[in-house]
Amino acid sequence: MTTHAQTILLVEDDHAQNTLISGMLEAQGYQVMTSFNVEEAIVILKKTPAISLIFTDWKLGQLSGLDLISYVRKNDYPVGIVVATAYGSIDHAAEAIEAGADDYLAKPFQRLELLLALTKADKANQLRQTNSKLNSQLGQQNTLVDLIGNAPCMQKVFQRIEKVAATNATVLISGESGTGKELAARALHKISARCNAPFIAINCGAIPENIAEAELFGAKKGAYTGITQDKIGKFEAAHGGTLFLDEVAELSASIQTKLLRLLQEGVVTPLGSNTETKLDIRVIAASHKQLQNQVEEGHFREDLFYRLNIVPIHMPALRERQEDIGILIHHFLTVFSERYQSDVIDIDKETMKKLIDYSWPGNVRQLSNSLERFVLLQDQQELIESLSESSSTPQAEAEFVLPESGFDWHQFERSVLLQALNRNNGNRTHAAKMLNLSYKKFLYRLEKHQI
Numbered sequence: 001m002t003t004h005a006q007t008i009l010l011v012e013d014d015h016a017q018n019t020l021i022s023g024m025l026e027a028q029g030y031q032v033m034t035s036f037n038v039e040e041a042i043v044i045l046k047k048t049p050a051i052s053l054i055f056t057d058w059k060l061g062q063l064s065g066l067d068l069i070s071y072v073r074k075n076d077y078p079v080g081i082v083v084a085t086a087y088g089s090i091d092h093a094a095e096a097i098e099a100g101a102d103d104y105l106a107k108p109f110q111r112l113e114l115l116l117a118l119t120k121a122d123k124a125n126q127l128r129q130t131n132s133k134l135n136s137q138l139g140q141q142n143t144l145v146d147l148i149g150n151a152p153c154m155q156k157v158f159q160r161i162e163k164v165a166a167t168n169a170t171v172l173i174s175g176e177s178g179t180g181k182e183l184a185a186r187a188l189h190k191i192s193a194r195c196n197a198p199f200i201a202i203n204c205g206a207i208p209e210n211i212a213e214a215e216l217f218g219a220k221k222g223a224y225t226g227i228t229q230d231k232i233g234k235f236e237a238a239h240g241g242t243l244f245l246d247e248v249a250e251l252s253a254s255i256q257t258k259l260l261r262l263l264q265e266g267v268v269t270p271l272g273s274n275t276e277t278k279l280d281i282r283v284i285a286a287s288h289k290q291l292q293n294q295v296e297e298g299h300f301r302e303d304l305f306y307r308l309n310i311v312p313i314h315m316p317a318l319r320e321r322q323e324d325i326g327i328l329i330h331h332f333l334t335v336f337s338e339r340y341q342s343d344v345i346d347i348d349k350e351t352m353k354k355l356i357d358y359s360w361p362g363n364v365r366q367l368s369n370s371l372e373r374f375v376l377l378q379d380q381q382e383l384i385e386s387l388s389e390s391s392s393t394p395q396a397e398a399e400f401v402l403p404e405s406g407f408d409w410h411q412f413e414r415s416v417l418l419q420a421l422n423r424n425n426g427n428r429t430h431a432a433k434m435l436n437l438s439y440k441k442f443l444y445r446l447e448k449h450q451i
Helices: 015-027 038-047 065-074 090-099 111-139 152-164 181-190 209-217 253-265 291-296 302-308 318-339 349-357 363-377 380-391 409-423 428-434 439-448
Strands: 007-011 031-035 051-057 080-085 103-106 171-174 199-203 242-246 282-287 311-314
Touching: 007 015, 007 038, 015 031, 015 051, 015 111, 031 038, 038 051, 038 065, 051 065, 051 111, 065 080, 065 090, 080 090, 080 111, 090 103, 103 111, 152 181, 152 311, 152 318, 171 181, 181 199, 181 242, 181 282, 209 253, 253 302, 291 302, 318 349, 318 363, 318 439, 349 380, 363 380, 409 428, 409 439, 428 439
Parallel strands: 007 031, 007 051, 051 080, 080 103, 171 282, 171 311, 199 242, 242 282
Antiparallel strands: none
16 A cells, blocks of 8 residues: 555544554554544644545544534535444435545445545545636636636636646647637646746747747857857747747748657757757647648648647637627726726617627727727727728629529528538638628528528
8 A cells, every 4th residue: 555644634532443543544654633522623623734634433422523524614624534434324424425525434444445435535635626726716817817708618718728727738729810819828827837937929920930940949159140149949938838839820841840849859959059958848829720721731730730739729709709798898998997097987888789799800809909999088989980990891892693584592592601611611600701791690591591
């Protein structure tokens, strides 16, 4: 049996049993603190934060093991609990589990049964603490850097972030521009074990190709004209932390090859050097382009795509989570009012309805920018007019001429919908955009034609 270094509180009012069980646990490496009643156990708990496990009898004089379990759970002590019940007392066992015990043992029990029950309780306690930490951090939406939303599609994003944040798995974030891909990456970093290490964000499309290799992988003194000292690359600067590659589809073929080696081997070779540098980084990539399509068109390495796409996260467009627009409006009005030290301005119902019904082609970023300008200028009419301006894209004159004999409109509309879906590989958001329809109207037409 594995040796333990944990502190366990043993609560047993029978002195002989207390001594026997205490010796049994100490022989396995546990640090044992003993008590003979609930009141004494509570005093010990208050004074000893190192306690991570409790093994308690059910019958303990005036108070019972159930009273102790209830007290521990009510006060959120981070401990695993095993309770011992009299032989055949299944009702007591059920009560104990319902009150918060992790396992129970019926007396008499064997040494191995006790140790297995404690191991089970310890694992349950560790999982409970991990989930509590993640849920707490995910619930504090300001901690997630403005990544907020109650829509089901956003809840899926939060759940996926929660599941993978504690790992080192590579994540690929997709979504239209302005949907919050970098915010999702920062959230992954902030609730991970790397949260106190660097978060380095790189816009791959903003780095000139002639200096991209040196910027990303570093360069040795004299590697090229004008470099007079060693240069630390962005990848090395992220050592121990998280590297976020935004618009990763814009990387050149040669940089893609080097990035693949980093992901496979965990090493980089600075420009002008023959020595590999071992790095410990978590890579998160993002693109508004469909990387699968980029692979098929020969613009992106297939092997690199699969290395990046270990865990995909899709950020939904704002028009796909219309129920979140009101929440976001309130959030941004509060944020910008605090930033510019002005009173929070109310938006009338008519304007609010227009904001909620608007398609927001620039997504959350466009909404944020519009509300920041509104807080600064306090001009509600300009806010409404700005929506009209951004949605009034020049349209070509219609070239379609209706035949004098007429034609089957139903079949025509169905054909157009199917073509739009096929051209966008079944992506409804992109198909709706191609037809200049709101997502809701597009879904209505699909249902109408039973597509």
